[in-house]
Amino acid sequence: MIDLDGAGVEVSGPDGTRTILHPVTLRLAEHRIGVIGANGSGKSTLARLLNGLTQPTSGHVQVDGLDTRRDGPAVRRRVGFVFTNPSAQLVMPTAVEDVGLSLRRVEKDARRRRAAALQVLEQHGLVDKADVSVHALSGGQKQLLALAGVLATEPDVVVADEPTTLLDLRNTRLVADRLFGMRQQLVLVTHDLDLVQRCERVLVVEDGRVVHDGQAAGAVAFYRDRELSR
Numbered sequence: 001m002i003d004l005d006g007a008g009v010e011v012s013g014p015d016g017t018r019t020i021l022h023p024v025t026l027r028l029a030e031h032r033i034g035v036i037g038a039n040g041s042g043k044s045t046l047a048r049l050l051n052g053l054t055q056p057t058s059g060h061v062q063v064d065g066l067d068t069r070r071d072g073p074a075v076r077r078r079v080g081f082v083f084t085n086p087s088a089q090l091v092m093p094t095a096v097e098d099v100g101l102s103l104r105r106v107e108k109d110a111r112r113r114r115a116a117a118l119q120v121l122e123q124h125g126l127v128d129k130a131d132v133s134v135h136a137l138s139g140g141q142k143q144l145l146a147l148a149g150v151l152a153t154e155p156d157v158v159v160a161d162e163p164t165t166l167l168d169l170r171n172t173r174l175v176a177d178r179l180f181g182m183r184q185q186l187v188l189v190t191h192d193l194d195l196v197q198r199c200e201r202v203l204v205v206e207d208g209r210v211v212h213d214g215q216a217a218g219a220v221a222f223y224r225d226r227e228l229s230r
């Protein structure tokens, strides 16, 4: 359960202070939550607040009662984050080493860690890529590997910021099926208005404000109307 309590984000620049997310109070409890909105509307800022990648400059964000500012490491163990570009996430030379890196906190012994990483790759259909350079993987395989690394540590929530934007149709389906098939709560930022229909609740963000919050069909209709009349 994630609670935003008057959480807002201001940034300072050469022209003074700018609000990129106006204070918002929300309780995110549904299993599948979508976030849609135009470029630059504030979706990533909202997503990054949920695991402390961005800190609110007003209000608080809590995950199961843990404050993202005060209890950062504990929050990040609960909330995994998937980026648009998996290369931002894959930092080790090979797939098995990359998953191993995610597991280093839970398994200290190198041999057992490799065995556990291979098991994770097996679960994600990537075991044949274990010792392949991550650079040699396709975009879709990279994103599946990034997601495998996040799920390896068994978070309770996965926040995914446009995870399919760089993928073709087939890989979009593969990654989406993996995201919607997992047990974890999902908060999905996306421009894919078909994909977001799979969410039970959808937030629409516009100019740094959550302007609509409801079921997917209504949210998508609201967003289309607003954007096409701007």
Ligand SMILES: Nc1ncnc2c1ncn2[C@@H]1O[C@H](COP(=O)(O)OP(=O)(O)OP(=O)(O)O)[C@@H](O)[C@H]1O
Binding pocket: 011, 020, 037, 038, 039, 040, 041, 042, 043, 044, 045, 046
């Ligand atoms: N650290 C920062 N400093 C200054 N401005 C920022 C910062 N982070 C975001 N912004 C600005 O805040 C606004 C919202 O950005 P954000 O990335 O949250 O939008 P978004 O809806 O995710 O956009 P997109 O769909 O293009 O990814 C943008 O105008 C962006 O340039």
